[in-house]
Amino acid sequence: MHIVDGALATPVLIAGAAATAGGLAIGLRQLTTERIPTAGVLSAGFFVASLIHVPIGISSVHLIMNGIAGLILGWAAFPALFVGLLLQAVTFGFGGITVLGVNAVNIALPAVLAGIACRSFIRKGGRNNVLIWGGICGALAIALTTIMVSVSLALSGEEFNEAAYLVFVSHIPVMVIEGALTAAAAWLIMQVKPELFGLSQMKDV
Amino acid sequence: MTYVLSTGIEPPAVPALRRLDPRLRIVSAVAFAVTAVALQSLSLLTVMLLVAVMLMIAAKLPVGQTIKRVIAMDSFIIVMIAFLPFTMEGTPIFTLFGFPASYEGLIRAIEIALTANAVVMAMLALAGSMEEVTFGQALHRLKVPAKLVHLLLFTIRYIEVLRQEYRRLRQAMKCRGFRPGTNGHTYRSFGYLVGMMLIRAMERSERIMDAMKCRGFTGTLPMTQRFELRGFDVVFALGFSVFMTAMLMKEYLL
Structure with missing residues (x-):
């Protein structure tokens, strides 16, 4: 879901860059020195996860997994996902330079919002509870990302209206898949290492 | 950052472009991108694309392999660009399966494709070929x-x-x-x-x-590399600025 350079209108680019700067400022303030290695290694984890292709019918989609990033990192997911996008742009040529702000806010803001909204429910535990809220978080993050990509395109010119609509409709299966994967991942993490969700592990086992 | 791409081995002789001050390379890549996005004329964008290809050759990057990777960008963007002639209103030039394609839409699609490719290639040549630690240190010097x-x-x-x-x-x-x-x-x-x-x-x-x-980590970033602008850097910076100013003047003044 990387928009390339040259497609968007200048006001959209500036708004995206400003929003990303704000998100980075909040995210970095919450990122203490102690948590830098955690956020860095997890950011690499999300980078690798985004290279995984999951089959869907005769085609396949690559994962984004921004929902689980938000669940684990909260606001710190903003700089973590930004770094991943920067690296994808600089080393693979995915996306571009002037659109980096728009791309970052489109992926990272939904992650933070979905993650913070669903985190308190997941922390309550319980199999069905974790699966349901994990699924909601994963699907919601992708849905919001898709809406934001569509809005960025639609605001840049009428000629993109159909494309904006197409982006949303074609990503509905991706929402379902990301929801299912996030639910499974959240359930596994809850059983194996609940500290990832900010819960302390039982020490005396 | 070559190992992230796993493209293989660094060439033994370091090309002149890669010996430029890393800060200058990052700033040049960003300036190139902003200029390319500001341009609309197809002929000027073609010049930008040619310059980007020249930069790639100067950086000794495999052009063919990189083009393949650039083409493999997110498929939805390619679909979107391919649809532009049909979704943008204007003078119809041909019809495909009963859908009229507009001249304006075709021009817009070519413009986006040229810009996107020029920016990506220049960025890979200038910033992407850099060693990862150097990239981080240069960003820090640029007040990141x-x-x-x-x-x-x-x-x-x-x-x-x-x-x-x-x-x-x-x-x-x-x-x-x-x-x-x-x-x-x-x-x-x-x-x-x-x-x-x-x-x-x-x-x-x-x-x-x-x-x-x-090992006493406190969150500070020790500067292990010295960056300095030498004669060649100044020449490159001047030449690059003159070129981009000329492109912008041609677009907006002439």
Whole structure:
């Protein structure tokens, strides 16, 4: 879901860059020195996860997994996902330079919002509870990302209206898949290492 | 950052472009992108694309391989660009399956394709060919916050480690007869795979933090590399600025 350079209108680019700067400022303030290695290694984890292709019918989609990033990192997911996008742009040529702000806010803001909204429910535990809220978080993050990509395109010119609509409709299966994967991942993490969700592990086992 | 791409071995002789001051290379890449986005004339954008290809050759990057990678960009963008002639209103030039394609839409699609490719190629040539630690240090010198640079360096450092971990997990799944398909079992298994990768990443980061604390990590970024602008850097900077100013003047003044 990387928009390339040259497609968007200048006001959209500036708004995206400003929003990303704000998100980075909040995210970095919450990122203490102690948590830098955690956020860095997890950011690499999300980078690798985004290279995984999951089959869907005769085609396949690559994962984004921004929902689980938000669940684990909260606001710190903003700089973590930004770094991943920067690296994808600089080393693979995915996306571009002037659109980096728009791309970052489109992926990272939904992650933070979905993650913070669903985190308190997941922390309550319980199999069905974790699966349901994990699924909601994963699907919601992708849905919001898709809406934001569509809005960025639609605001840049009428000629993109159909494309904006197409982006949303074609990503509905991706929402379902990301929801299912996030639910499974959240359930596994809850059983194996609940500290990832900010819960302390039982020490005396 | 070549190992992230796993394209192989660095060429033995360092090309002049890669000996430029890293700060200058980052600033040039950004300036090039802003200029390309500001241009609309197709002939000027073609010049920009040619310059980008020249930069790639100067950086000794494999042009063919890179073009292939650029084409493999997100498919939805390609679909979107391909649809532009049909979705933009204007003078119809031809019809395909009964849908009229407009001249304006075709021009807009070519404009986006030229801009996107020129920017990506210039960026890969100028910034992408840089050593990862150098990239981080140069960003820090350009006033990027130390925390963000740390995050970037950690990410670069552990991408390859985690990718190997991913391969190990996938191999383990394969050994147990896992074959991906469109079904719930596949999605649950991939979910567990991602969850396990993140758990292992987290546990690894705890060990890293302990090791770093032993060595007195306080969150500051020691500057291990000296950057200085030499004669060639100044010549390159001047030539690059003159070229881009000329392009912008041609677009907006003449």
